[in-house]
Amino acid sequence: MSAVLRFFDHPGGSYFLFGPRGTGKSTWLRAAYPDAAWIDLLDAEAERNYTTRPERLREFVRANAGRGTIVIDEIQRAPQLLPVVHQQMELAPSIRFVLTGSSARKLRREGVDLLAGRAVLCTMHPFMAAELGERFDLERSLALGMVPLVVMAEAPERTLRGYIDLYLQQEVKAEGLVRRLDDFSRFLETASFSHAQVLNVAAIARECVASRNTVESYLGILEDLLIAARLPVFRRRAKRSLVTHAKLYFFDCGIFRSLRPVGPLDAREEIAGPALEGLVLQHLRAWVGYGNADYRIYFWRTRGGSEVDFVLYGGAGFHAIEVKNSRSLRPHDLRGIRTFHADYPEASPLLLYRGDESLERDGIRCLPVERFLTELTPGRKMPR
Numbered sequence: 491m492s493a494v495l496r497f498f499d500h501p502g503g504s505y506f507l508f509g510p511r512g513t514g515k516s517t518w519l520r521a522a523y524p525d526a527a528w529i530d531l532l533d534a535e536a537e538r539n540y541t542t543r544p545e546r547l548r549e550f551v552r553a554n555a556g557r558g559t560i561v562i563d564e565i566q567r568a569p570q571l572l573p574v575v576h577q578q579m580e581l582a583p584s585i586r587f588v589l590t591g592s593s594a595r596k597l598r599r600e601g602v603d604l605l606a607g608r609a610v611l612c613t614m615h616p617f618m619a620a621e622l623g624e625r626f627d628l629e630r631s632l633a634l635g636m637v638p639l640v641v642m643a644e645a646p647e648r649t650l651r652g653y654i655d656l657y658l659q660q661e662v663k664a665e666g667l668v669r670r671l672d673d674f675s676r677f678l679e680t681a682s683f684s685h686a687q688v689l690n691v692a693a694i695a696r697e698c699v700a701s702r703n704t705v706e707s708y709l710g711i712l713e714d715l716l717i718a719a720r721l722p723v724f725r726r727r728a729k730r731s732l733v734t735h736a737k738l739y740f741f742d743c744g745i746f747r748s749l750r751p752v753g754p755l756d757a758r759e760e761i762a763g764p765a766l767e768g769l770v771l772q773h774l775r776a777w778v779g780y781g782n783a784d785y786r787i788y789f790w791r792t793r794g795g796s797e798v799d800f801v802l803y804g805g806a807g808f809h810a811i812e813v814k815n816s817r818s819l820r821p822h823d824l825r826g827i828r829t830f831h832a833d834y835p836e837a838s839p840l841l842l843y844r845g846d847e848s849l850e851r852d853g854i855r856c857l858p859v860e861r862f863l864t865e866l867t868p869g870r871k872m873p874r
Contacts, residue, residue: 509614512639635744781868
């Protein structure tokens with residue numbers, strides 16, 4: 491497959507570029523800055539040299555001052571470099587530093603704030619459908635996800651199966667984040683049942699035969715490694731009693747499916763529905779992030795069971811989006827979003843489904859999800 495033109499665009503000056511493994515950070519940077527000086531901290535010797543003697547970076551900067559850009563790949567492996575980077579930014583403001591990371595754990599603990607706002611925080615996401623263009627296939631994307639490492643692989647199924655093992659070995663085990671890797675692996679499998687669901691930590695703890703504190707710490711590791719995130723409840727001007735717990739989502743629907751066990755007792759809808767919901771969310775996150783849109787993403791659910799999958803709220807607008815994994819629409823499919831729109835008439839309601847026609851039902855715009863994804867482009871209005 492030929493190279494894919496990404497929507498990500500660098501800001502002016504120095505910046506952090508975060509993103510899970512395999513989302514294409516290094517590939518994009520090597521194309522964008524072909525003459526950059528490069529420190530790859532995945533290289534064991536480089537990690538050892540800069541961890542034990544971070545001031546070595548000063549010598550590297552002096553030797554490469556004419557390059558204009560210095561990339562430090564996987565900065566979380568040597569957070570001791572951050573004070574030196576900060577110093578060099580002040581001494582050599584003409585040099586752009588780009589610091590990539592696939593984990594925020596050490597950086598959050600040891601000092602991203604040391605750069606005092608001198609570096610912008612950016613994120614690289616999985617592919618968007620509009621980036622792939624005609625190469626986007628909805629069914630394939632639901633099965634394999636949109637992580638570039640997987641999509642571009644010669645054997646994508648095998649690469650996907652090995653993706654989490656890569657994280658377990660190179661991040662979780664190497665950094666000593668958990669005492670027992672087998673316990674954490676069992677937690678990952680159990681947590682996959684909570685993808686696109688309201689998070690019940692106590693239930694996961696019972697299933698894993700672990701304490702609630704242990705499960706909370708494991709969830710924190712998933713978030714720090716950028717593998718999963720919690721979506722908060724939208725509570726602004728609430729008129730109804732709402733649930734209190736967040737929803738859990740893995741960052742890519744293919745990663746979710748690779749973790750989710752499948753057997754004779756599993757209904758197709760139990761997996762296909764959450765996978766589609768996750769695919770829409772990862773596109774919305776990329777659309778907001780790449781377009782620098784002033785939105786935060788929430789979900790909405792009443793204690794009575796009315797729910798809207800995604801609420802985008804901020805200075806850029808107010809949207810309510812419901813996702814249905816069905817090819818036809820029934821009256822009760824619109825119940826949740828109608829209820830939300832009654833409480834928030836200021837919001838633009840949208841229902842996405844697997845059909846082929848654009849419809850309008852009871853004032854609710856209904857779009858084919860495939861069309862929505864392929865037309866969703868950062869910097870442009872949401873498809874209607």
